[in-house]
Amino acid sequence: MKLYLLFLLMATTTVLSPGPGVVMTLSNALRFGLRGTLGGIVGIAAGAMLVAAISATSLGILLATSALAFTVLKLLGAAYLFYLAIRLWRAPSFSFTAQPTHDASLGRRFVEGLSLQLTNPKAIFFFLSVFPQFIDPAQPYPRQFATLVLTYSTLVVVIHCGYALFARRAKGWLQSERGGRLLGKLSAGSFAYFGASLATAQR
Template identity: 75%
Template sequence: MKLYLLFLLMATATVFSPGPGVVMTLSNALRYGLRGTFGGILGISAGALAVAAISATSLGVLLAASALAFSIMKWIGAAYLFYLGIRLWRAAPHRFDAKPTHEAGLRQRFVEGLSLQLTNPKAIFFFLSVFPQFISTERAYVPQFAALVLTYSSLVIVIHCGYALCAKRARDWLTSERGGRLLNKGAAATFIFFGAAMASAKR
């Protein structure tokens, strides 16, 4: 495995940069508290493992080689992100200071995080384009693949937990009506931006 430190830095920057997964973690932290973020964070991490696994299979090769397959993947992901953005933009401000009407189930948050990560352009394009460059063809593939993927998934857990802690500290501002409205609009704009970025991506 070559240039592991460079991979670590690039992966950290990719996970740390604001995106749909970060928005979900912040939103869950404010709605359900720190414990309520764990399911979503684990789902996002598992989604990264799934995207990495796909990139290592014949499907990954097909997506990299076929313009049609790439376009289908791109537009499905973009449509989903646009849907999330429009729904948030039209939603009433969240009352994060109110008690949730239902318990933040670990399974439900996990499925949401997993679904979101599977359409996250950051993860998809990282594993399809950047990731293969850090695997040496002169050494065994599986150990290198496992080490890099587990590194990325571990970074997801650590960095998103950090985001959740920051959201808790900023709760007083974000639980106000103005803060809730700005969070909605900001989250919606983020989803729409990444949807547009995915829709405009080229092979």
């Protein structure tokens, strides 16, 4: 495996960056408490594993062996991240109080988290474009793949639980207009940063 510490840093920053999954975790924490966020957090982690599994199929092999396919997906991913950054920068501040309240059941939250991650372009492009760069062809592929996937999924659980604890402690601030506006700007900046990083990434 190549540059595991760099992967750990990049994966941590990716999971930390505000996005749909983080917003869902914060919203659930504000509405249901820490216990009500667990189903969604586990769903997001499970979704990450499924997306990673897709990257191990023929599509992942194609990206690993074709410079053109890698470049096209890399540029598409960067363009989409820049689009998200612009949209978030211009959007109104995040509002957690305007969201409807649903049943805080573990199963319902799990399905929501799983569905969100499976349709999250940030996760899809991360696994398809970034993952192959940390695989050493000279070493057994399954062991490297499992290590990277489990690392990412564990980071999802740990970091999102941290976000949930933060949300409970900063409930008043997050529900204020100023807090929501700052979270939106941080989201935009994060997407712009990763769009630039993805655009300049090398095989």
